Amino acid sequence: MAQDEKSGTDIAAAGSSHAEHELVNAGTAVIDPDPFENPGFPPHRHRVTDENPKREKRAQRTVYTLFYLSIVGSIWAVAAYMLFPIESGDPTDIRLNNMFFGIGCALALLAIGFGAVHWAKSLMSDVEQVDERHEIGGSPETQAAAAKVFADADEESGFSRRSVIRNSLIGALLAFPLPAVVAFRGLAPQDQIPVPLLYHTMWRKGTRLALDPSGAPIKASDVTMGSAFHVIPEGLAELEHGKLEEKAKAAVLLMRLDPNDLHPSPGREDWAYDGIVAYSKICTHVGCPVALYEQHTHHLLCPCHQSQFDITHEAAVIFGPAKRPLPQLPITVDDEGYLVARSDFTEPVGPSFWERH
Amino acid sequence: MNRSKPRRTGRRHPLATVALIALGLVFTGGGYAAFSSSTAQAETVANSQQTIDEGEKLFQANCATCHGTGAVGTDAGPSLVGVGAAAVDFQVGTGRMPMQMSGPQAQVKPVQFTDEQTKQLAYYVASLGPGPDIPSDHLSNGGGDAANGAELFRINCAMCHNVAGAGGALTEGKYAPPLTETSGVHIYEAMVTGPQNMPVFNDLNISPEDKRDIITYLKYVQDSTPVGGFELGSLGPVAEGLFIWIFGLGAIVAITVWITAKSN
Amino acid sequence: MSTATPATAAPKRSFTASAAVYVNERTSLAGFVKELGRKAFPDHWSFLLGEVALFSFVVVFITGTFLTFFFQASMVEVHYDGSYVPLKGVEMSAAMASTLDISFDIRGGLFIRQMHHWAALLFVAAIGLHMLRIYFTGAFRKPREFNWLIGWVLFVLAMAEGFTGYSLPDDLLSGNGLRIIDGLIKGLPLIGTWTSFMLFGGEFPGTVIVGRLYSLHILLLPALVAIMIAIHLVLVVVHKHTQYAAPGKTQNNAVGPPILPAYAGKAGGFFFIVFGVLALIASFFTINPIWNYGPYDPSPVSAGTQPDWYIGFADGALRLVPPGWEFVLFDRTWSFNIIAPVAVIGIFLVLAIAYPFIEAWVKGDKREHHLADRPRNAPTRTAIGAAGVTFYAALWAAASSDIIATHFKLTMEGVIHAIQAILILGPFIAYFITKRIAIGLQKKDREIVLHGYESGRIVKLPGGEFIEVHQPLDEYDRWRLVSQESYEPLMLRPNAKGKITAGMRLRASLSRWFFEDRIAPVTKAELEQSKHDHH
Secondary structure (H helix, E strand, C coil): CHHHCCCCCCCCCCCCCCHHHHHCCECCECCCCCCCCCCCCCCCCCCHHHHCHHHHHHHHHHHHHHHHHHHHHHHHHHHHHHHCCCCCCCHHHHHHHHHHHHHHHHHHHHHHHHHHHHHHHHCCCCCCEEEECCCCCCCHHHHHHHHHHHHHHHHHHCCCCCHHHHHHHHHHHHHCCHHHHHHHHHHCCCCCCHHHHHHCCCCCCCCEEEECCCCCECEHHHCCCCEEEEEEECCCCCCCCCHHHHHHHHCEEEEECCHHHCCCCCCCHHHCECCEEEEECECCCCCCECCEEECCCCEEECCCCCCEEEHHHCCEEEECCCCCCCCEECEEECCCCEEEECCCCCCCCCCCCCCCC | CCCCCCCCCCCECHHHHHHHHHHHHHHCCHHHHHHHHHHHCCCCCCECHHHHHHHHHHHHHHCHHHHCHHHCCCCCCCCCCCCHHHHHHHHHHCCCCCCCCCCCCCCCCCCCCCHHHHHHHHHHHHHHCCCCCCCCHHHHCCCCCHHHHHHHHHHHCHHHHCCCCCCEECHHHCEECCCCCCCHHHHHHHHHHCCCCCCECCCCCCCHHHHHHHHHHHHHHHHCCCCCCECHHHCCHHHHHHHHHHHHHHHHHHHHHHHHCCCC | CCCCCCHHHCCCCCHHHHHHHHHHHHHCHHHHHHHHCCCECCCCHHHHHHHHHHHHHHHHHHHHHHHHCCCCCCCCEEECCCCCHHHCCCEEEHHHHHHHHHHHCCCCHHHHHHHHHHHHHHHHHHHHHHHHHHHHCCCCCCCCHHHHHHHHHHHHHHHHHHHHHHHCCCEHHHHHHHHHHHHHHHCCCCCHHHHHHHHCCCCCCCCCHHHHHHHHHHHHHHHHHHHHHHHHHHHHHHHCCCEECECCECCCEEEECEHHHHHHHHHHHHHHHHHHHHHHHHHHECCCCHHHHCECCCCCCCCCCCCCHHHHHHHHHHHCCCCCCCEEECCEEECHHHHHHHHHHHHHHHHHHHHHHHHHHHHCECCCCCEECCHHHCHHHHHHHHHHHHHHHHHHHHCCHHHHHHHCCCCHHHHHHHHHHHHHHHHHHHHHHHHHHHHHHHHHHHHHHHHCEEEEEEEECCCCCEEEEEECCCHHHHHHHHCCCCECCCCCCCCCCCCCCHHHHHHHHHHHHHHCCCCCCCCHHHHHHHHHHHC
16 A cells, blocks of 8 residues: 555654664654654763662661561461461451451561562662664564475475365364364253243242242231232242252242232233232343332332333333333232232243243 | 340330230231230330320421321321331431431431430320331340341342442432441331331231341341451442552552652 | 583582573573573553553462362352351352351451452453553554454453452352343343353253353463463563653663663562552452352342442443343344443454554554654544543443442432433543643643743843743753654545545545644754744
8 A cells, every 4th residue: 555655665764763664664654854863861860879878778778677577577477377366256356367467468578579679779770771672573584584484394295285185184173173062062951952941930820929038928918018028939948959040030029009009901900919919020131130129119120230110010111221021920819818829920031032032 | 035124215104005005906907916916015114195195295396297287197298197106216216207308218317306205206106006116125136046137138128228238229319228327126117117118028028036137137247347357338349449449559550650760 | 690611610609600500501591591681671650550460460370279279169059157157057059158168267268368359350450551551652553463452352351250250159249240141141142042051051040150160260261361471471572662752762772670680679579569469458458248248049139239340341331221122023032232232342342452453554654663652642542542441431330320329319310321421422522622632732742842841930121021931941851752753644645546445535534533633743943943033
């Protein structure tokens, strides 16, 4: 693209007199034909420690004092480890151990650090070194030699010439990682696929609603106006395996509102019982538990990303990134007055996923 | 149950308590009785007609403007019939009432009444209709099982109040207040009455003993020394992140300036 | 150090010298020492930021190794029976229980754990600040583009290290963080559901995720970080460090204290200082008190659930999506409330990584650049940087929207709406303000070069006129202000075939955007002219 360059390619960079730069394209840089001269290094200014032997002595004293102080710190840390036992389990003891052991370590480290820096700054020579820079690409001879190595290797191996060998090798190299890809299928159980699992929870027709975490069933009469109960399906607390996986889908929040405040859509009138409604606690955004229930506004808030759901309108989203309402668990009471599910959720709970429709 | 040394004192007649229980039993179901009996029996001090009369005077002078004569409610404030002594003790005892100005929610302010006056108000309101009573010392003294309380707190309370009781945000400017200095009695009262937008946690949801355990956990958090050092407001990673940028990296940058400055 | 001399020829030699000879004869290190031992390392405070990152990584590595001896990366259910009263008897994973044991039942364990976590936060923060320094001084220009890229890879790896690390204790906070990751992955088109299923080894949360994250956290990711750091540092040595224009310092030299001994003294000391500062912080400030959060359970959550600071921008991006960005189309769910934030972050990352290549293409400058720019002398770049920082900061602030609301007595909805506005408008405002400031500073520099410093001394001329005497610059001070690179907008000219291609047009318009309001540095002729005017 040399032709669209404004500046010539044969002009050196600003502030540069280096011969190697002269052939490099400077693009749209403005090159001053008569630049300011670099004045060179200013005269070296001596430090007080260079000129005043007393100050030098003092700096020396500071440095070794710091190093000795570091030894004190290390010893103190060892002592603190023993002097401040934590086996009583008393939080105060643990705090003291943490603090005093830590102070010792910090002193040991900081004193070495400040000592070494002070030594370097005040006592070591402060004459700066000047290194010449060279083109990163190396000299033309080196580049030519490297090019020749490649050319020779190509010639000797026939990499370019024997194209069938080369191409078959490329094919083999592309194919050989494939077994590794299938091997990773084993990361998840071989006999399961995720989508059906996401469609179902532990709730069945007749499953009693139980208190989280005790698992005690809940009667409709227990749920007074303005209450919020954190609910799990009965039997979940006793599960031997997969308890958390089931809970991650089945957790429910139970609330009682004035039945007149509820606005059920057609077909869902009987999903509530006398103003008692049960909604999935798992946010339809990315799955945090939505459990911040405001008993006067009837809003549910997710503390992770601030999605808000209106319980009076079937948990419709009124703010935040979630799109779908929280799924409602249809409930009723059994003969003994306990709250039970009428069925499983009628849609997958929790965050959206690709195959959901 | 150790009832010999109640923390809150007042002059109430024991019979008044019995009367209150009786009233409660008349108006509410059997389930509710369990609650009343377990809390109200703590009131060993007189709850006499005189107390109620004193409370009525205070109420007329300080509360009736909004809550109406006889606490039946006006446009400016809800009816207090049936809210119980616990609600009044919580709202007045934490300084939320009398309210200074309307806003998203009642603010905690310096308490306006003495303990005695608060009790008089509470029992006046309690006399208007049955409601939750002020909890006994046993329930609010924090002598229960902290581990059970912590688990219940995480499930029922932490989403609003934060796991360490540091408080949190609600919608439209409302918030769940920090519990770092709240007394056991007030925590108990808040659970049974559901002040502001807080849901009610009745005794069938969280039993009185479980409530006691929750208070025990919160008392543990309030009283025990933080093991790791200063807690930065228990605000979690936000406070930690600001700390490392401002103080951690800030200190280190200051040191880099010293390291590279020319020594004189 | 005489290294080539046979050992027998030396009559009397110190122990160190003998040891050096002994080692060299078996390793040929003498050449290495000769080459590197006296290399100059330019000295400026901002050149130490990368070292802060390096040193905190070393601290993370040391403390992390200690933690591996006690931590059990297992999700087997156990009943906690350690010292922390409010969790006694509670069912939790072995990972959580062993982390509690490190904190409460192993002396010094809490200290090491806190130092590990604080050092991790510092590691990422130092990388961030280091990258800002590189960007605003143009230290990414040829020949350092690869190191810019490697730096970004390191930044991303560091975030991955951090995330996998704080997820290990299997506490409520990190568990909900993983829950969010699960939801986020599930929302990705096509691959989401299966990716989540494989990551968690079945349904969320499963019983394998802690073990898997542990493999990544202590094996794969640290290895990658170490390799990248090694390449990064080798390239620093190959390139030699940049330096600011100063008297005697040119494109063609590197000036500073030699590595041995002065620089080694400073940098070595600085390592201990960083280590010590972290130790001090760890002894006095709690970090991630997992005992408050309790074991993970999918039902509870804490108010103020946030990730560590470096993941905050991603969490903030999720919070800022307006309602309703999710559709069912072609019988599939398109979660734009997840796709959009992921895409925005991805584009931001790609643009940031690509910036050096874009700027080089716009300028067409093929020279090497070893002098760091003063930010004001590249106003457009600096303004773009400020816009990027504002954008990132808006995402970051959004992650604490609830805490901002409670602490400044605002509504959460208001905070989110305000940050949404800042995310869109803020970068433009920051761009214009920054550019104006940079150009203003350039003009001021010109004034100073041409007319000298304002001395504050007012003199009455014979004619009655008052003037302020200006103190002329000495040549050293002047050099700092005039030695800068300057570029003009590209003029479109037909290429060899007599055509103007679309690419050339794009390049010309970008070039105009970059350089149209350039302030030319003072030339010798201008300075002469100005001197004449004064006399």
